[in-house]
Every structure is written in structure tokens, then in C-alpha cells.
Amino acid sequence: MKIKNKVNMLSFFYNIIRPFKWVFFGIIICVGITSLSVYSFFWFMKYLVDALTVCSTDMSKIGDVYKYAIFVISTIMIYETSARLREYLQLQMIPKMKKNIIDSLSGKTFAYSYNFFQNFTPAKFVYAVLQTSESTADIFIDYAVDFLKTIFSLSLACVSLFYVDIYLGYLGLIWIAIWMFAGFLLSKKTHTMSYKLADLRSSLSAKWNNTFDNIDSVFVYNGSENELAKNQKNSTDVMNQDKKLSKYIFKVMSVQGSVVVGITGIAFLYMIGLFKKGVITPGDFLLVGETIHHISHNLWEFAQDLSWLVTDIGRIKQGLDMSTSDSIQRNGEIQKINFKNHDIKIQNISFAYSDKEVFSHDGILNIPQGKKIALVGSSGSGKSTFVKLMLGLEYPQKGEIFLGQNNTKYMNEYDLRENFALIPQDPKVFEDTIFNNIRYGSFSATREEVIEYAKKAQIHNFIMTLPDQYETMIKNTSLSGGQRQRLMIARGLLRNAKVFIFDESTSALDTITEKDILNAIEEIDSSKTKFIIAHRLYTIKNSDHILVFQHGKIVQQGSHDSLILQNGLYQELYKIQIQN
Ligand SMILES: Nc1ncnc2c1ncn2[C@@H]1O[C@H](COP(=O)(O)OP(=O)(O)OP(=O)(O)O)[C@@H](O)[C@H]1O
Ligand SMILES: [Mg+2]
CATH class of the missing domain: 1.20.1560.10 (ABC transporter type 1, transmembrane domain)
Known part of the structure; x- marks a missing residue:
């Protein structure tokens, strides 16, 4: 509409x-x-x-x-x-x-x-x-x-x-x-x-x-x-x-x-x-x-x-x-929401930017609540777009997306987005204190909670070295890429969301910090659904389900073990990474 x-x-x-x-x-x-x-x-x-x-x-x-x-x-x-x-x-x-x-x-x-x-x-x-x-x-x-x-x-x-x-x-x-x-x-x-x-x-x-x-x-x-x-x-x-x-x-x-x-x-x-x-x-x-x-x-x-x-x-x-x-905006009138679970169902969708299709999926994709799903594939293949569609940042021109029992196109954006924590691919901070930046994930969080999640996101020690610690004023240019990523992770983890989405959120981190963060992601309550977008396949090997994206389509899906046995993009990517 x-x-x-x-x-x-x-x-x-x-x-x-x-x-x-x-x-x-x-x-x-x-x-x-x-x-x-x-x-x-x-x-x-x-x-x-x-x-x-x-x-x-x-x-x-x-x-x-x-x-x-x-x-x-x-x-x-x-x-x-x-x-x-x-x-x-x-x-x-x-x-x-x-x-x-x-x-x-x-x-x-x-x-x-x-x-x-x-x-x-x-x-x-x-x-x-x-x-x-x-x-x-x-x-x-x-x-x-x-x-x-x-x-x-x-x-x-x-x-x-x-x-x-x-x-x-x-x-x-x-x-x-x-x-x-x-x-x-x-x-x-x-x-x-x-x-x-x-x-x-x-x-x-x-x-x-x-x-x-x-x-x-x-x-x-x-x-x-x-x-x-x-x-x-x-x-x-x-x-x-x-x-x-x-x-x-x-x-x-x-x-x-x-x-x-x-x-x-x-x-x-x-x-x-x-x-x-x-x-x-x-x-x-x-x-x-x-x-x-x-x-x-x-x-x-x-x-x-x-x-x-x-x-x-x-x-x-x-x-x-x-x-x-x-x-x-959304192409339907708002309806009352009703949740028995937070399963996600994607059904025959297609999405284009001014007539150029960037993502489509024929058939039904079911993602039961509590699963850990990985999205892999080449740059520009539609992974971040897939996330935007789930969050109602964009709406598909065709098809339906369900969160629990609700068709997202009939959901109020606030009600919809409340269920998600997104750690974005391109982390940006507000010009504000570190504390306020982290607490953006949950405006009712206490100081103790903010510190707890900063620790999980491996950023607490760095914050304590700053002159004003959590009250230090920051902006994008005053932090390194990895520091911004960790702040975003702390913010996301703090949110009491049903679905967590990590869009290449450890890409700028060293391997040791990345490992600690992956552990923190593992620790998230098992009733929460987790989407992890990653280029480094070792970070998503243990996912319940992997979706392989190419040219705006999901071309393969399955577990890591089944995918490496199939001739296809996943095996190809995996071989290259192993050689390296
Ligand atoms: N606002 C926009 N307007 C027009 N085209 C866009 C817009 N945002 C993204 N695209 C296009 O949509 C396609 C899919 O982009 P998307 O960000 O989903 O890729 P991706 O798989 O996340 O890539 P990467 O791994 O590089 O993050 C790309 O070709 C991109 O150029
Ligand atoms: Mg992306």
C-alpha cells in the first residue's frame, strides 16, 4: 500500500x-x-x-x-x-x-x-x-x-x-x-x-x-x-x-x-x-x-x-x-498478534529493488524456534536482504513471511521488531556514552546487565581502560571496527529477543576474540532462534541448518556434513577455505 x-x-x-x-x-x-x-x-x-x-x-x-x-x-x-x-x-x-x-x-x-x-x-x-x-x-x-x-x-x-x-x-x-x-x-x-x-x-x-x-x-x-x-x-x-x-x-x-x-x-x-x-x-x-x-x-x-x-x-x-x-509500507492492514511459538515460515517470496530482483524463494522454508541457522554465500547474493525481509525493514512484493502464527505484513512494525536482535553487518554507534550505546538494546536494562553483556561480548576490558569507562563519549571514528562490532554484539545480546541475527558480526575480530564471542552466542538460551551470516565456514559448521545463497536464491540447504558431500557451491567454498 x-x-x-x-x-x-x-x-x-x-x-x-x-x-x-x-x-x-x-x-x-x-x-x-x-x-x-x-x-x-x-x-x-x-x-x-x-x-x-x-x-x-x-x-x-x-x-x-x-x-x-x-x-x-x-x-x-x-x-x-x-x-x-x-x-x-x-x-x-x-x-x-x-x-x-x-x-x-x-x-x-x-x-x-x-x-x-x-x-x-x-x-x-x-x-x-x-x-x-x-x-x-x-x-x-x-x-x-x-x-x-x-x-x-x-x-x-x-x-x-x-x-x-x-x-x-x-x-x-x-x-x-x-x-x-x-x-x-x-x-x-x-x-x-x-x-x-x-x-x-x-x-x-x-x-x-x-x-x-x-x-x-x-x-x-x-x-x-x-x-x-x-x-x-x-x-x-x-x-x-x-x-x-x-x-x-x-x-x-x-x-x-x-x-x-x-x-x-x-x-x-x-x-x-x-x-x-x-x-x-x-x-x-x-x-x-x-x-x-x-x-x-x-x-x-x-x-x-x-x-x-x-x-x-x-x-x-x-x-x-x-x-x-x-x-x-507494509501491504496489509494491521491485525491482532497471536504467538504460540516463534517459528519462522517463508513462503514463495520474491523481492526486488526497483524491478531488479535481489532475493526470491519458491516453496516453503520452515525455521522452527530455537534452531541455529547459518546463511552463507557470495557477496551480494541476498543474505542481508533476507534478514531485512524478516525484520519488516523491506516487504516482499510477492509471498508471505510468518513469525509464529502471524503474517508479518499484517503486523505493526514495533510488534514485529520487538522479537529480533540484529547485530548488523555495518556497525555504527550513536555519538553518546558507551553505556547508552549498549543499553540501546533494552532501554530498561540495569547497569549490572549492561556490564554483564559487555563482558560476554569481550568489550568490558577495553571499556575499563578508557578514562571515563562506561561514561566515555564515543563516535564511529573513535573506535576500531572490531570494537564497534563487539559493542553491537553486547547491545544485541542484552535484548530479550526471540530471534538473534548476527550479520557477519565477527568478521573484523581476531581469531581468539571471535572464538570467545562464538562461545557467548552458543550460551544464548536454546529456546532462541539464531541466524548467523558468515563467510568463514568454520564459524558455522555446527549449525542445525545451513542455507547457501547464490544470485539471490537459496541454492542448497542442509547440515554441514551433508553439504560437504554434495557437489555444489558449499563444497567449493569449503575446499578453498581448507586449502587456505
Ligand atoms: N537499497 C538498495 N537498493 C538497491 N539495491 C540494493 C539495495 N540494497 C542492496 N541492494 C542489492 O541487493 C543485492 C543483495 O544485497 P545483500 O546486501 O542482501 O547481499 P549480501 O548477500 O548480504 O552480501 P554481502 O555478503 O556482501 O553482505 C545486491 O546486489 C545489492 O547491490
Ligand atoms: Mg550482507
Whole structure:
């Protein structure tokens, strides 16, 4: 079943703002009060100027001057208070909102299939998520709120203009309408350009990440110049796209700037005419002058905000597209689980990566609980794939896999994987303490248990030589391959699993350590099923059953004694190893 994970941008915004709806509402109220106080200021200034004009011939009206002066000062005070309150409310909302976005986009990825992560570039993803969180915060504060402020302010401006003169009102209205319409049309192009820019930027971050991931090869093969050249090509692409976008915004702004100058000129000439005719008072002149200035300032901000808004929407869309994806998941609905035993049954399965079959098995393969099964065969023959299918990391396109009485394709992944302990072929540790790395096998394990299994995995003595012992912080590069393998073995053994899978987990160990670990594997409770993938056949000779893999198929199976007697791959491999 294909699960669509595409997120609709509006529903994304809605979910993000929901926990802050009251704070956001408060911010909008503050913005309303700020805009209103600006226009109250203009109006009281008009009355103040008119009162001053009267006083120049009749000083007995000086009381009005005081009154309007107090009103003017009060509006400034209200303006300042509401503006500070708005900033305070933003402070309460923005950092938390950004955190929520990062957590939710990153956390969502766990719902995707293992397959999703095969074509996944962590650096690109992390960059996109961070960018999305920044841009979303901008959307709410710099744009949503500011647009409301602009619309409110422009409406008040029109009211003021219409009050003074009907033609001035129309002039203002037409000016605002044309500008906004043009702004919307032009922003479409900016949007496409900025989406591409965001994509190029995250690719650049991925390229550098890949370089640093391979730093050993870069040093050993003197590849630094090659890396620099390769990545510079990407940074040049970013620069070019950035320039293209900035140039476009520059052009749009230049056109809009000229319009502002023209309109202001026309309005002022017209107003001087009105003043000469005695139709408007000095106060009206001041009011209209300030209003026109305010309109042009608001439109200017609007145009600028609009171009940055579409840039941010481009970034968010790119981030959401990347952090959400179609993923192939189990192809059935979840059913209730029921275990009488933990036998494994594999039935006529076939699995392909994009139409290239990598493993198939015709007929039924029964693996009773408690058996020790070995998987051998050449590199790339499908052994690790077989394990991924059992664990539900991949699902076969055809056929069934049963764990106990349950068809795994109807099992919840958590319920399924709880039964397994996998010691992977390519051991990787978390950047964390040794203790936490081992305890990952069982989050409820005690310190004593962690130490007990570290001893079984032959890693305890090494840990005790470290300065902080079990509390030592580790990462992949700070341990040898064999040390990482032993940590993984300790983690796996710690798990109270029904099925243990060792995927070449002693391949990097010396023969003596390997022998000790094989003994520890032998000691695992005999009711547990054990799968051991190995190239060195002496390590699996005593298995109950051996599956021989070749070209994505099980070509032979049986005990060691029966297989060496058959003409076939197993005998061939065995002879070569004995000769060596
Ligand atoms: N994510 C993937 N996408 C495409 N092909 C893949 C993927 N993972 C594995 N393969 C292919 O599937 C085939 C089987 O791989 P698998 O890892 O199962 O081999 P293996 O028997 O475990 O080999 P080895 O002994 O080297 O570990 C290989 O040809 C491999 O290239
Ligand atoms: Mg493998």
C-alpha cells in the first residue's frame, strides 16, 4: 500500500499556529492598536495645526492647542506601548514555534519505510528543516501580521483621503489597487526562483557533508583539490541563482519606486491647487501629506514583504517536499498478534529493488524456534536482504513471511521488531556514552546487565581502560571496527529477543576474540532462534541448518556434513577455505 505523506502547506501552517492561537490573536490586536494610533496621531496633528492657525489671530483659543497637544502625546504613548507588547508576545511564541517545527518535521520521518532512508541525504534534510522553521516563523510574524497591519493602515489612509477630498480618495484607492495587483503577479516568478535557490542551497550542504563523511579517502588519496572543485561548482550555482533572484527583485523595486515619486508629485500639485482655492485647511494639508507618505511607506513595505514572503514560501515548500515523501509500507492492514511459538515460515517470496530482483524463494522454508541457522554465500547474493525481509525493514512484493502464527505484513512494525536482535553487518554507534550505546538494546536494562553483556561480548576490558569507562563519549571514528562490532554484539545480546541475527558480526575480530564471542552466542538460551551470516565456514559448521545463497536464491540447504558431500557451491567454498 502506498501511503501519501505530502503535507498541504495550509494545514501545516494551521497545525503550527494552533498551540499559539491566543498569543497570535494578542499580537494581531496590538498591531490593530498600533495602526489606529498612527492615524489618531495624524488626525490630532491636523486639529493641532488648525488650532494653532486659529490662535495666530485669536489667542483665547490656546486651550484647544493644549488639548490636541495632549492627545498627540497620548497617541504616541499608546503606539509605543502596543508596539512593545507586540514584541513581547512574539518573544513568547517564536522560539517555541521554531522548536515545534523542527521536532515535528524530523520526528515524522520515523513513520516512513526503511526504504525511504536509502535515498535520503541527511545533511540536505537537516538544512531544509532548519530553513523551514526559520521561514515559517517569518511567515507568521513578518508577513501575516504585517500584511494585516498594511491592509488596516491603508484602509484608514483611504478614509482620511476621502474625508479631505473625494478625488484624492480615488487616487489613493487606484494607486493601492494597481500596486497590490502588480505585486502579486510579479511574486509568482520570485517564488519559482526562490524554490530553486533553496534546493541548490540544501544540495550544497549535502555535498560538503559527503566530502567530510569521506575525509579518510580525501586525505589518503590527496583529494582535497578535487573536492573543492566539485563543491565549488555547486556554490557557483547557488551564487548565480541568488544573483538572478536579487536582480529581479531589484528591477521590480525600481519600477515601484518611480511610481511612488510620480504619485506623490501629482497629489501634492493637486493639493496645492485645493489650498489656493481655500477648500482645505493647513491641517488637512498636513493630514493628506502624512497620509500619502504613509501609503507609500506601507506599499513599499508591502512590495518588499511580498517578495520575501514568496522567497520564504519557496523555502518552506522545498523543506516540506523533502521532509515528506511517498513511502512503501507494509501491504496489509494491521491485525491482532497471536504467538504460540516463534517459528519462522517463508513462503514463495520474491523481492526486488526497483524491478531488479535481489532475493526470491519458491516453496516453503520452515525455521522452527530455537534452531541455529547459518546463511552463507557470495557477496551480494541476498543474505542481508533476507534478514531485512524478516525484520519488516523491506516487504516482499510477492509471498508471505510468518513469525509464529502471524503474517508479518499484517503486523505493526514495533510488534514485529520487538522479537529480533540484529547485530548488523555495518556497525555504527550513536555519538553518546558507551553505556547508552549498549543499553540501546533494552532501554530498561540495569547497569549490572549492561556490564554483564559487555563482558560476554569481550568489550568490558577495553571499556575499563578508557578514562571515563562506561561514561566515555564515543563516535564511529573513535573506535576500531572490531570494537564497534563487539559493542553491537553486547547491545544485541542484552535484548530479550526471540530471534538473534548476527550479520557477519565477527568478521573484523581476531581469531581468539571471535572464538570467545562464538562461545557467548552458543550460551544464548536454546529456546532462541539464531541466524548467523558468515563467510568463514568454520564459524558455522555446527549449525542445525545451513542455507547457501547464490544470485539471490537459496541454492542448497542442509547440515554441514551433508553439504560437504554434495557437489555444489558449499563444497567449493569449503575446499578453498581448507586449502587456505
Ligand atoms: N537499497 C538498495 N537498493 C538497491 N539495491 C540494493 C539495495 N540494497 C542492496 N541492494 C542489492 O541487493 C543485492 C543483495 O544485497 P545483500 O546486501 O542482501 O547481499 P549480501 O548477500 O548480504 O552480501 P554481502 O555478503 O556482501 O553482505 C545486491 O546486489 C545489492 O547491490
Ligand atoms: Mg550482507
